[in-house]
Amino acid sequence: MAGGDILLRAHGGLPVLARASPCLLRLRVPAGVRRAASPLAAAKVDIADVVSQLRSGSARGAADPKRQRRVAEDGLAFPRAVTGRRRGVREEEGEEGKALELDAEKSGADAGGVDGSYLSETRFDQCDISPVSLKGVKDAGYGRMTQVQEATLPVILQGKDVLAKAKTGTGKTVAFLLPAIEVLSELSSSQRSQLRSSINLLVMCPTRELANQVAVEAKKLLKYHRSLGVQVVIGGTRITQEQRNLQANPCQILVATPGRLKDHLENTPGFSTRLKGVKVLVLDEADRLLDMGFRRDIEKIMAATPKDRQTLLFSATVPEEVRQICHVAMKKDYKFINTVKEGDEETHSQVSQAYMVAPLDLQFSILYDVLKKHIAEDADYKVIIFCTTAMVTKLVAEVLSQLKLNIREIHSRKSQSARTKVSDEFRRSKGVILVSSDVSARGVDYPDVTLVIQVGIPAGREQYIHRIGRTGRKGKEGQGLLLLAPWESHFLTSVKDLSVSEAVAPSVDSSIQTEVKGALRRVEMKSKESAYQAWLGYYNSNKTIGGNKSRLVSLGEEFSRSMGLAVPPAIPKLILRKMGLSKVPGFRST
Numbered sequence: 049m050a051g052g053d054i055l056l057r058a059h060g061g062l063p064v065l066a067r068a069s070p071c072l073l074r075l076r077v078p079a080g081v082r083r084a085a086s087p088l089a090a091a092k093v094d095i096a097d098v099v100s101q102l103r104s105g106s107a108r109g110a111a112d113p114k115r116q117r118r119v120a121e122d123g124l125a126f127p128r129a130v131t132g133r134r135r136g137v138r139e140e141e142g143e144e145g146k147a148l149e150l151d152a153e154k155s156g157a158d159a160g161g162v163d164g165s166y167l168s169e170t171r172f173d174q175c176d177i178s179p180v181s182l183k184g185v186k187d188a189g190y191g192r193m194t195q196v197q198e199a200t201l202p203v204i205l206q207g208k209d210v211l212a213k214a215k216t217g218t219g220k221t222v223a224f225l226l227p228a229i230e231v232l233s234e235l236s237s238s239q240r241s242q243l244r245s246s247i248n249l250l251v252m253c254p255t256r257e258l259a260n261q262v263a264v265e266a267k268k269l270l271k272y273h274r275s276l277g278v279q280v281v282i283g284g285t286r287i288t289q290e291q292r293n294l295q296a297n298p299c300q301i302l303v304a305t306p307g308r309l310k311d312h313l314e315n316t317p318g319f320s321t322r323l324k325g326v327k328v329l330v331l332d333e334a335d336r337l338l339d340m341g342f343r344r345d346i347e348k349i350m351a352a353t354p355k356d357r358q359t360l361l362f363s364a365t366v367p368e369e370v371r372q373i374c375h376v377a378m379k380k381d382y383k384f385i386n387t388v389k390e391g392d393e394e395t396h397s398q399v400s401q402a403y404m405v406a407p408l409d410l411q412f413s414i415l416y417d418v419l420k421k422h423i424a425e426d427a428d429y430k431v432i433i434f435c436t437t438a439m440v441t442k443l444v445a446e447v448l449s450q451l452k453l454n455i456r457e458i459h460s461r462k463s464q465s466a467r468t469k470v471s472d473e474f475r476r477s478k479g480v481i482l483v484s485s486d487v488s489a490r491g492v493d494y495p496d497v498t499l500v501i502q503v504g505i506p507a508g509r510e511q512y513i514h515r516i517g518r519t520g521r522k523g524k525e526g527q528g529l530l531l532l533a534p535w536e537s538h539f540l541t542s543v544k545d546l547s548v549s550e551a552v553a554p555s556v557d558s559s560i561q562t563e564v565k566g567a568l569r570r571v572e573m574k575s576k577e578s579a580y581q582a583w584l585g586y587y588n589s590n591k592t593i594g595g596n597k598s599r600l601v602s603l604g605e606e607f608s609r610s611m612g613l614a615v616p617p618a619i620p621k622l623i624l625r626k627m628g629l630s631k632v633p634g635f636r637s638t
């Protein structure tokens with residue numbers, strides 16, 4: 049058995065390997081077993097067994113000296129010998145029928161592994177980048193390139209359009225910003241004077257937090273580029289203020305969310321002319337920006353930029369539909385660069401993933417129990433709990449706050465200033481739990497998140513992958529838990545190829561249940577009503593669950609009971625009509 053592994057007799061007779069460290073429990077079901085078993089029949093392990101073995105010392109993660117060396121090296125500016133070879137990176141020509149494996153050397157190393165191999169062997173100072181960029185990179189503390197940076201930089205510098213896929217937390221932001229900044233800094237002075245006050249690099253992001261974060265990263269890289277500046281336009285702030293900023297101090301680099309950029313396009317004088325200068329367009333979280341929620345805005349924005357621009361699409365997930373439609377954004381000869389090795393999972397192997405199935409009326413107690421145990425195990429805990437909608441997020445945050453946990457709340461119904469404050473605070477802190485809607489699901493880089501809990505069915509497989517990607521960043525370890533009601537467990541088939549093991553729901557003792565009941569009583573009725581409506585809206589639009597309306601009525605009753613209500617709240621007629629539920633018997637209306 050490998051150091052730090054313990055063999056458990058699992059429920060159902062399946063042997064399960066558990067890799068354990070003082071604050072991490074990692075379940076690994078052998079691939080063959082996983083393939084053979086349906087997700088629901090996957091091995092059950094009693095976490096308490098493992099924890100007690102851990103405490104007795106029999107399973108303490110014996111430090112692997114090789115791993116320790118590599119981890120230590122990650123912090124060094126000039127680590128290891130350089131071979132300049134890319135491992136397990138697949139590049140394909142975008143042109144139809146011309147798929148080509150250029151460098152598919154397979155390696156046993158895990159591209160995102162805990163041994164630090166998310167970094168490549170190439171240092172930034174070995175690359176064809178300007179001394180000013182290099183100084184910025186060094187000041188940011190980056191010595192070696194990550195795999196995706198190494199794989200995409202030369203191709204982007206050649207002027208190619210690129211669709212890049214790389215796991216969460218592996219440095220995609222620098223991978224598109226650095227070469228794009230190089231392209232801009234190489235514009236000749238005559239080109240520059242022609243392009244005066246135009247936007248040359250446009251980065252689109254699906255959320256405001258991500259746009260701000262990308263701008264911060266850009267500022268680091270631009271530190272020594274005197275003539276290049278970056279600005280952000282996002283929703284939730286006064287547009288007139290943004291208009292004044294754009295006019296007073298026009299920058300060549302703009303990071304934006306789609307809705308607000310479209311607003312400027314339509315309402316800010318001179319803005320559409322400025323977009324005619326775009327040399328490079330980046331869609332960060334490209335699959336999200338190209339899905340139906342954003343597609344129309346994005347198409348309009350793309351149409352306002354020159355056709356001969358260079359386009360870069362980056363994401364940790366590139367579903368087949370996106371490959372089918374990415375030609376709307378890119379030139380025909382674009383390159384698809386995939387740093388996720390064939391056969392490898394899209395999530396990180398150093399993140400232990402578990403799911404737990406429990407009825408709704410036990411879920412607050414289970415959540416509280418899981419959090420208390422996690423806090424007891426790890427004083428530096430930093431947890432994100434993802435909920436299905438903004439109003440459910442608010443409710444969960446209020447219940448957990450009543451239970452005296454250190455809670456922060458973030459979702460689209462909070463003011464932008466509150467969102468920014470919470471986001472900045474969570475980034476800096478430890479010993480805190482962030483209850484969030486999907487505004488934090490993608491791209492946001494909070495360091496050292498120890499546990500990600502997803503309550504309720506995620507919007508899809510991709511969203512599951514991005515949410516769990518908030519932990520285990522930069523090769524660090526992490527834990528993930530998906531908490532589902534029995535009638536949500538069909539979702540598990542969407543993630544059956546990922547290593548998500550079943551965790552048995554803890555039997556929650558009565559004192560916890562009493563505390564939770566008390567907390568629920570103290571939460572305002574208004575919050576419960578809003579959560580109930582939002583919850584119904586979310587599950588009503590879920591294909592599998594919303595298809596059966598009478599079942600939706602009884603599931604809604606179950607949710608309402610889980611908030612401590614004997615009778616579900618009445619819903620305004622208009623809202624029932626909007627949800628297409630006004631004719632469904634069983635809902636009370638006002």
Ligand SMILES: Nc1ncnc2c1ncn2[C@@H]1O[C@H](COP(=O)(O)OP(=O)(O)OP(=O)(O)O)[C@@H](O)[C@H]1O
Binds near residue numbers: 197215222517
């Ligand atoms: N070469 C590097 N060496 C060390 N750290 C790096 C390097 N490049 C980027 N980072 C850091 O890695 C972290 C993750 O980067 P980033 O947020 O860009 O990941 P990502 O791949 O875009 O993740 P996601 O898929 O969640 O959007 C950041 O804190 C970033 O500063």
